[in-house]
Amino acid sequence: MDGGLGALGALAHHRGMAADLPDPTDETLMLRYAAGEAAAFAPLYARHKDGVWRYLLRGSRNEASTAELFQDVWASVVKSRAAYQPTARFATWLYRLAHNRLVDHWRAARPHEELDEAAQELAGLEHETPSARAVQSEQGARLLSALAALAPEQREAFLLQAEGGLSLEDIATTQGVGRETVKSRLRYALVKLRKELADVWP
Amino acid sequence: MSGPESLKPDDRLLEEFLAGEGAVRAAYHETALVQPPPALDAAILELAASAKAPVMMRRAARPRWQLPMATAAVLMLSLGVLLQVQRDPAVQQQLMASPDQATPAASAPAEVVADAALPPVLAVTKPALDEAAVEKKQTAVAAASPKPARPAEKRAPASPPPPPVMAEVLPAAVPAPPQPAATADAPVAEEESLERAAVLGAMAQESMQRRERSAASVAKAQANRSMAPAAAFAASAEPMPQAMADAQSSSLLAACPALQAGQLPAIASETAAITVARLLLVQRFGAEVIASYEPLQAERSGAHWLVKGSLPSGSAGSAPEIALCATSGKALRIQQPLKAE
Numbered sequence: 001m002d003g004g005l006g007a008l009g010a011l012a013h014h015r016g017m018a019a020d021l022p023d024p025t026d027e028t029l030m031l032r033y034a035a036g037e038a039a040a041f042a043p044l045y046a047r048h049k050d051g052v053w054r055y056l057l058r059g060s061r062n063e064a065s066t067a068e069l070f071q072d073v074w075a076s077v078v079k080s081r082a083a084y085q086p087t088a089r090f091a092t093w094l095y096r097l098a099h100n101r102l103v104d105h106w107r108a109a110r111p112h113e114e115l116d117e118a119a120q121e122l123a124g125l126e127h128e129t130p131s132a133r134a135v136q137s138e139q140g141a142r143l144l145s146a147l148a149a150l151a152p153e154q155r156e157a158f159l160l161q162a163e164g165g166l167s168l169e170d171i172a173t174t175q176g177v178g179r180e181t182v183k184s185r186l187r188y189a190l191v192k193l194r195k196e197l198a199d200v201w202p
Numbered sequence: 203m204s205g206p207e208s209l210k211p212d213d214r215l216l217e218e219f220l221a222g223e224g225a226v227r228a229a230y231h232e233t234a235l236v237q238p239p240p241a242l243d244a245a246i247l248e249l250a251a252s253a254k255a256p257v258m259m260r261r262a263a264r265p266r267w268q269l270p271m272a273t274a275a276v277l278m279l280s281l282g283v284l285l286q287v288q289r290d291p292a293v294q295q296q297l298m299a300s301p302d303q304a305t306p307a308a309s310a311p312a313e314v315v316a317d318a319a320l321p322p323v324l325a326v327t328k329p330a331l332d333e334a335a336v337e338k339k340q341t342a343v344a345a346a347s348p349k350p351a352r353p354a355e356k357r358a359p360a361s362p363p364p365p366p367v368m369a370e371v372l373p374a375a376v377p378a379p380p381q382p383a384a385t386a387d388a389p390v391a392e393e394e395s396l397e398r399a400a401v402l403g404a405m406a407q408e409s410m411q412r413r414e415r416s417a418a419s420v421a422k423a424q425a426n427r428s429m430a431p432a433a434a435f436a437a438s439a440e441p442m443p444q445a446m447a448d449a450q451s452s453s454l455l456a457a458c459p460a461l462q463a464g465q466l467p468a469i470a471s472e473t474a475a476i477t478v479a480r481l482l483l484v485q486r487f488g489a490e491v492i493a494s495y496e497p498l499q500a501e502r503s504g505a506h507w508l509v510k511g512s513l514p515s516g517s518a519g520s521a522p523e524i525a526l527c528a529t530s531g532k533a534l535r536i537q538q539p540l541k542a543e
Contacts, residue, residue, distance in 0.1 A: 038250065078253045
């Protein structure tokens with residue numbers, strides 16, 4: 001636990017020091033880390049760790065599995081650092097790693113079933129877990145409930161944009177579909193989620 | 203018609219969401235308090251910090267002057283070798299000579315053989331070597347010959363790349379007390395390596411193959427040493443002529459010096475040359491093979507005898523051939539038979 005607090009303290013220290021200087025981009029930090037500057041990894045991790053965690057948590061349902069997937073994704077970042085080329089946003093590359101790992105998880109969990117069916121069943125109700133209840137509002141819980149009820153591909157398109165900030169093109173590339181298909185998926189997802197919140201935001 | 207007002211409600215919802223606005227985005231932000239456990243953060247940060255620097259980065263840290271420096275060094279060495287070749291008249295003569303006269307011992311598929319254990323020693327034939335150099339080599343090899351053979355691995359570091367024409371131990375043609383055989387190429391090769399590399403470098407690979415074959419023949423030759431035809435060499439007392447004008451190659455002549463005053467030749471007649479050649483060829487290639495190239499024909503060329511087999515009629519290829527030093531009785535070169543199917 002000390003190590004964890006120390007790591008978080010280092011992240012907070014980094015954020016404080018960076019206040020005076022323009023923050024280096026994700027791509028710059030990744031290139032510096034790939035070049036051997038180990039300290040460049042901490043701010044990069046701090047920027048993206050929460051989003052990746054939520055993406056995996058809401059894609060896999062199981063918190064224990066999420067921890068494993070999360071560690072695998074960042075281990076892939078470390079392992080693949082020498083091959084990293086800033087041809088796209090770092091976030092796009094990172095969430096593509098996360099997507100691939102999540103798909104592997106789905107296939108391993110239900111290798112003989114259709115991917116969508118397995119993902120549909122695995123995609124659980126995050127708001128029902130005790131940790132989620134402690135930190136989320138009623139509105140947030142309702143939104144997550146509606147998110148979990150979405151079709152897997154719709155939910156993932158939503159999460160890739162909401163957490164990773166991926167563009168329609170990046171989501172299309174990650175999911176292996178066309179841009180219009182992604183727009184359609186997002187549109188369906190947003191309509192359903194908006195309907196869930198109709199009584200709050202009519 | 204392109205403004206937000208013109209969009210359908212679903213499209214407007216999508217545009218708001220992609221722009222980071224809207225009710226859904228706001229509601230989703232309320233769920234953003236979920237974070238990975240601190241212990242997981244620590245583990246991943248430790249993993250990232252402990253990862254070694256990638257190999258590509260270490261390569262990039264190499265000094266940039268290494269490549270041009272190495273290139274310049276290679277060019278300087280090449281220039282030095284070229285100048286050395288130009289200054290050496292013997293090498294120039296070698297290069298200017300026609301292919302059939304220049305290096306018969308090197309260009310022909312032949313093997314130069316010598317017995318370092320027996321005096322006088324003819325350890326190597328080298329194209330265009332002057333006689334002084336040959337004598338110097340012979341002295342060096344002869345001084346080393348009584349010593350026991352050194353292990354190959356001990357000679358290897360001091361030996362330059364194998365010359366195109368390798369010395370090889372063959373059965374003695376002259377009776378001699380049993381002595382440990384030793385390959386005679388190492389000391390000579392040290393002196394000649396530079397010239398060989400310039401003139402005959404292209405044949406280095408072929409010489410390696412010859413050397414491997416030679417190793418096998420050495421063992422066979424040593425086992426059959428007691429069968430050496432000593433009497434045939436001592437039979438004749440006819441003096442050898444001094445002229446060397448018709449020698450096939452200067453290398454053979456250099457390896458086979460002219461008869462000195464009062465010295466008796468080891469092989470003085472055609473019959474003796476054929477007898478010795480047949481025995482040596484049979485030892486090397488087998489009786490059946492040599493029998494197929496009978497009759498053998500001997501021809502004297504200066505200080506050495508050239509004994510050739512007869513190619514069977516209708517067959518292609520080349521007959522076995524052996525060069526013998528008439529002065530010393532040594533085998534200078536053996537060309538293996540080649541049968542073309």
